[in-house]
Amino acid sequence: MKMPKKLVMVGNGMAGVRTIEHLIKLAPGAYDITIFGSEPHPNYNRIMLSSVLAGGANLQDIVINDWSWYEENNIRLLAGHTVEKIDTKNRIVYSQKGIAAEYDVLILATGSNPFMLPLPGADKEGVIAFRDIKDCEIMMETSKKYKKAVVIGGGLLGLEAARGLLHLGMDVSVVHIFPNLMERQLDEAAAKMLQKELENQGMKFLLQKNSESIYGRGRVKGLKFTDGSEVEADLIVMAVGIRPNTDLAKASGIEVNRGIVVNDFMETSVPNVYAVGECAEHRGIAYGLVAPLYEQGAVLAKHLAGAETEGYAGSVTSTKLKVSGVDVFSAGRFDEPPGTRAMRYQDELDGVYKKIVIQGDKLVGAVLFGDTSDGAGLFSLIKKGESIKGREKELLLGFAPGGSGGSSAESRLAQMAGDEIICGCNGVSKETIQDAIQNKNCTTVGAIKACTKASASCGGCKPLVEGLLQIYAGEAAGEPVKEGICGCTSLDRDEIVAEIKRMQLKSVKEVMHVLNWTNPEGCSKCRPSLNYYLGMLWPEEYEDERESRFTNERYHANIQKDGTYSVVPRIYGGVTSPSELKKIAEVAEKFEVPLVKITGGQRIDLLGVKKEDLPKMWEELDMPSGYAYGKALRTVKTCVGETFCRFGTQDSIAMGIRLEKEFERLNTPAKVKLAVSGCPRNCAEATIKDFGVVAIDGGWELHVGGNGGVHVRATDLLCVVKTQEEVVEWAGAFLQYYRENAQWNERTSVWIERVGLDTVKKALEKKEDREALFARIKAALSRSVDPWKQIAREKELRKNFEPLTEPASVQS
Amino acid sequence: MAKHLIANLSDIDPKGSRTVRLGDTEIALFRLTGDEVLAVENHCPHKGGKLSEGMVCGSTVHCPLHDWKIDLKSGKVQEPDDGCVTTYELEIDRVSGSIYLTV
Ligand code: SRM
Ligand SMILES: Cc1cc2nc3c(=O)[nH]c(=O)nc-3n(C[C@H](O)[C@H](O)[C@H](O)COP(=O)(O)OP(=O)(O)OC[C@H]3O[C@@H](n4cnc5c(N)ncnc54)[C@H](O)[C@@H]3O)c2cc1C
Ligand code: SF4
Ligand code: FES
Numbered sequence: 001m002k003m004p005k006k007l008v009m010v011g012n013g014m015a016g017v018r019t020i021e022h023l024i025k026l027a028p029g030a031y032d033i034t035i036f037g038s039e040p041h042p043n044y045n046r047i048m049l050s051s052v053l054a055g056g057a058n059l060q061d062i063v064i065n066d067w068s069w070y071e072e073n074n075i076r077l078l079a080g081h082t083v084e085k086i087d088t089k090n091r092i093v094y095s096q097k098g099i100a101a102e103y104d105v106l107i108l109a110t111g112s113n114p115f116m117l118p119l120p121g122a123d124k125e126g127v128i129a130f131r132d133i134k135d136c137e138i139m140m141e142t143s144k145k146y147k148k149a150v151v152i153g154g155g156l157l158g159l160e161a162a163r164g165l166l167h168l169g170m171d172v173s174v175v176h177i178f179p180n181l182m183e184r185q186l187d188e189a190a191a192k193m194l195q196k197e198l199e200n201q202g203m204k205f206l207l208q209k210n211s212e213s214i215y216g217r218g219r220v221k222g223l224k225f226t227d228g229s230e231v232e233a234d235l236i237v238m239a240v241g242i243r244p245n246t247d248l249a250k251a252s253g254i255e256v257n258r259g260i261v262v263n264d265f266m267e268t269s270v271p272n273v274y275a276v277g278e279c280a281e282h283r284g285i286a287y288g289l290v291a292p293l294y295e296q297g298a299v300l301a302k303h304l305a306g307a308e309t310e311g312y313a314g315s316v317t318s319t320k321l322k323v324s325g326v327d328v329f330s331a332g333r334f335d336e337p338p339g340t341r342a343m344r345y346q347d348e349l350d351g352v353y354k355k356i357v358i359q360g361d362k363l364v365g366a367v368l369f370g371d372t373s374d375g376a377g378l379f380s381l382i383k384k385g386e387s388i389k390g391r392e393k394e395l396l397l398g399f400a401p402g403g404s405g406g407s408s409a410e411s412r413l414a415q416m417a418g419d420e421i422i423c424g425c426n427g428v429s430k431e432t433i434q435d436a437i438q439n440k441n442c443t444t445v446g447a448i449k450a451c452t453k454a455s456a457s458c459g460g461c462k463p464l465v466e467g468l469l470q471i472y473a474g475e476a477a478g479e480p481v482k483e484g485i486c487g488c489t490s491l492d493r494d495e496i497v498a499e500i501k502r503m504q505l506k507s508v509k510e511v512m513h514v515l516n517w518t519n520p521e522g523c524s525k526c527r528p529s530l531n532y533y534l535g536m537l538w539p540e541e542y543e544d545e546r547e548s549r550f551t552n553e554r555y556h557a558n559i560q561k562d563g564t565y566s567v568v569p570r571i572y573g574g575v576t577s578p579s580e581l582k583k584i585a586e587v588a589e590k591f592e593v594p595l596v597k598i599t600g601g602q603r604i605d606l607l608g609v610k611k612e613d614l615p616k617m618w619e620e621l622d623m624p625s626g627y628a629y630g631k632a633l634r635t636v637k638t639c640v641g642e643t644f645c646r647f648g649t650q651d652s653i654a655m656g657i658r659l660e661k662e663f664e665r666l667n668t669p670a671k672v673k674l675a676v677s678g679c680p681r682n683c684a685e686a687t688i689k690d691f692g693v694v695a696i697d698g699g700w701e702l703h704v705g706g707n708g709g710v711h712v713r714a715t716d717l718l719c720v721v722k723t724q725e726e727v728v729e730w731a732g733a734f735l736q737y738y739r740e741n742a743q744w745n746e747r748t749s750v751w752i753e754r755v756g757l758d759t760v761k762k763a764l765e766k767k768e769d770r771e772a773l774f775a776r777i778k779a780a781l782s783r784s785v786d787p788w789k790q791i792a793r794e795k796e797l798r799k800n801f802e803p804l805t806e807p808a809s810v811q812s
Numbered sequence: 813m814a815k816h817l818i819a820n821l822s823d824i825d826p827k828g829s830r831t832v833r834l835g836d837t838e839i840a841l842f843r844l845t846g847d848e849v850l851a852v853e854n855h856c857p858h859k860g861g862k863l864s865e866g867m868v869c870g871s872t873v874h875c876p877l878h879d880w881k882i883d884l885k886s887g888k889v890q891e892p893d894d895g896c897v898t899t900y901e902l903e904i905d906r907v908s909g910s911i912y913l914t915v
Contacts, residue, residue, distance in 0.1 A: 061892065519869065521845065524866075524874035547826070547867070550876070562860075563865070799830075800825065803831045803838075804832040804841075806832070806834075807913070
């Protein structure tokens with residue numbers, strides 16, 4: 001075997017690593033590869049940084065090649081090493097940490113640097129770019145402490161940064177020097193529609209503003225414009241453009257213009273030195289999108305592998321804005337240069353705009369807003385340059401006028417030619433995807449992504465891939481794939497519950513076995529769900545499986561980040577007494593509880609308790625568990641009501657205490673919170689509770705499905721009743737109906753939106769139905785015992801709270 | 813190398829866990845279905861969660877803090893996360909149920 005040649009690459013980014021991936025497939029073992037990368041990360045998907053900010057992915061999701069990939073392929077990765085010198089005579093590169101590496105072949109893949117406007121004050125803390133993981137982390141951190149963000153630049157990158165910051169809860173203004181957003185991709189009509197949509201999402205715009213200086217001491221306080229106006233800012237993100245990163249090449253005597261100058265085989269002016277990606281300039285163009293860079297990488301890989309290639313001939317590019325709720329597509333000559341004609345379609349009501357630009361009989365450009373499903377097809381026509389004579393209207397409207405009516409997105413996909421590109425980033429054609437589905441058993445978008453890389457970069461083509469899956473998986477797989485409650489099964493909640501009933505399954509293990517679970521012992525999602533469903537279906541006989549409950553429900557306390565726990569005793573209706581308070585105080589002192597806090601649920605939290613102290617504390621407190629940790633009835637908040645309040649119409653305290661005593665210890669699909677207010681002023685915030693009661697003169701309003709958490713939802717009014725007895729009956733019937741019908745971990749707010757208020761009303765309308773439900777909830781409650789008392793009592797249960805004794809040495 | 817008697821099988825519930833301290837290290841012992849017992853350092857590579865408090869599924873444990881899944885045999889964190897924990901050799905006397913740890 002030939003000795004492998006030494007290949008060194010500077011830059012561990014998207015274009016470079018893609019080239020290497022390709023190369024090791026074409027010529028395994030031909031090169032001994034070393035990669036230097038300034039960033040302390042393996043190769044990740046830079047494009048997805050926008051999604052990370054906007055909450056669609058986390059930083060772990062965006063790694064393309066993880067550490068083990070480098071290891072498995074024998075690639076030496078020097079992450080966190082910046083190359084600062086190339087000795088092109090002796091063929092050695094040097095990193096700033098003093099590492100030297102010899103090469104036979106050198107690839108420069110150094111990407112771009114964000115362009116920072118040289119404004120006075122641009123060096124202040126809080127002025128950043130949007131380019132890498134570090135920038136992303138700064139934005140996420142900043143959003144926790146500060147409110148006002150300003151993004152300079154209303155192009156693709158700027159708008160994606162702004163959308164992300166909005167998602168992070170910041171107040172965001174976008175400064176743009178031109179009158180229209182994304183002026184390099186959109187015409188005025190599309191730009192205005194885009195602006196309107198983004199304004200609806202909460203973004204503010206300062207258009208035709210020229211930045212002059214940044215002020216603030218140490219940290220940025222704001223931005224001044226040349227017209228004398230200014231805007232306050234705690235964070236300024238500059239997204240005004242990028243510059244090919246050519247410093248290293250220039251200093252090493254390699255020819256540089258705007259980028260590192262390369263020929264069609266990506267060769268630079270120095271022998272054996274290549275450049276690929278955003279740092280390279282080919283035929284006068286330095287590209288800033290991955291699709292052309294991946295094409296360059298494919299050419300370079302073939303060239304280095306000794307495979308045949310015609311060389312790289314440049315690319316036509318298209319862009320999509322990755323902002324949720326906004327579909328924008330632009331390709332080619334959207335700006336109607338002389339000698340072209342344009343055709344437009346605009347529907348203000350649906351927010352759809354389409355324009356195609358034609359030169360002679362060829363399509364040369366397109367802009368789509370609102371509905372971008374034709375983007376891939378139009379882009380493919382632009383690239384092919386074939387005649388579209390006679391089809392112009394069809395292309396614009398998406399269907400042939402006078403034809404057989406509207407053509408659906410699905411039939412358009414089906415008719416698409418096999419060589420049309422679906423995934424622009426990775427150059428994956430329709431037939432490649434079709435082949436993966438039909439011949440390689442890919443039945444999910446994830447499998448297609450793993451097999452072909454389609455939708456692996458910006459994800460913009462995912463709807464098209466899903467569409468193809470629907471068309472072709474049908475024929476091959478017989479039925480479309482469906483998602484189960486977790487990765488261990490393809491069954492959903494209703495199917496599982498029906499099977500448990502039908503086959504009278506009585507344990508978690510049995511369910512998993514009979515219903516063909518793929519992981520024999522399940523996972524942290526299905527185990528607690530099954531445990532809940534079984535307990536709900538067989539209240540009399542099912543033995544609760546402690547080991548299938550979450551930590552908090554197993555130890556009856558909330559685990560904290562350091563492994564200690566918190567203790568919240570029940571304080572019915574938020575009403576306590578001096579002696580109870582004294583007792584709590586004494587226990588807190590005795591066990592040296594680090595923090596005593598009044599909770600948002602009208603009770604007292606003892607935080608930071610050592611696990612082994614829990615049973616003793618419960619014993620000394622001698623109070624029932626408040627279930628602050630469980631999928632169970634939590635608090636019942638009350639206001640003072642008619643007993644003291646001048647507006648009170650009913651005894652809200654007594655009503656609350658009665659409800660809490662009636663339903664405490666109840667297991668529910670997700671936590672359940674109740675509240676009772678004494679009048680419509682609603683001081684107990686009953687209208688954001690799962691079941692809220694608001695007293696009115698002569699009666700009680702019953703409200704359901706509220707939530708004050710992540711997605712705040714105000715309750716729906718269920719009905720109005722007259723007596724306390726009726727309140728209890730309706731509450732019990734409602735809670736039991738929820739227990740029997742919701743998915744595990746589904747709060748009432750989400751459940752009610754799913755099944756509809758009318759369904760719930762109908763189920764509870766008849767008195768006999770309510771009574772039956774009430775009887776079932778009582779049956780479930782009758783078997784419940786207070787867990788704190790039980791554990792304090794039973795040695796066998798207590799042992800799990802204690803560590804094993806330090807070992808006795810047996811032998812050496 | 814020293815061999816320590818640290819526990820008896822009956823000290824640990826099936827699919828349960830107990831902890832033992834050895835000098836500065838806290839070790840979590842897990843009893844799997846089929847009475848195999850595995851030991852790992854009681855410290856999640858993510859943010860130090862106590863693995864002993866997690867849910868045992870097959871031969872993996874889910875960390876109680878952010879649900880990372882860790883293979884107890886190899887100590888490796890399962891995809892999509894990444895990392896590993898130290899594992900410890902155990903010896904079990906099947907007659908008496910005694911569990912020995914060699915470190
Ligand atoms: C202690 C308390 C904060 C406080 O000091 O006031 C608290 C503490 C926790 N809350 Fe809460 N919530 C507390 C009142 C609330 C409230 C206010 C209320 O109940 O009136 C809400 C909004 C109301 C609601 O739920 O509709 C609230 C909405 C949440 C949510 C979001 C739920 C949702 O459906 O969106 C979570 C996360 C979850 O459950 O998945 C959560 C989760 C948590 C957890 C259990 C996080 C966890 O899983 O470890 C916190 C435990 C902290 C710890 O280390 O002990 N907490 N939490 C409050 C206990 C009240 C009580 O006496 O039981
Ligand atoms: C937020 C964001 C969103 C984007 N969205 C899209 C999109 O939707 N579609 C699209 O097509 N493109 C998008 N892009 C652009 C795309 O990410 C880039 O075109 C692509 O990453 C460029 O690849 P590259 O390998 O040339 O450079 P990079 O991925 O930047 O890699 C270059 C690497 O080289 C390292 N490096 C530089 N100098 C040295 C040195 N001297 N020594 C060692 N290492 C060095 C750098 O640290 C960097 O990690 C987006 C970019 C950003 C920032
Ligand atoms: S809001 Fe609730 S969950 Fe969040 S930190 Fe506070 S107590 Fe914890
Ligand atoms: S600490 Fe274990 S998953 Fe976060």
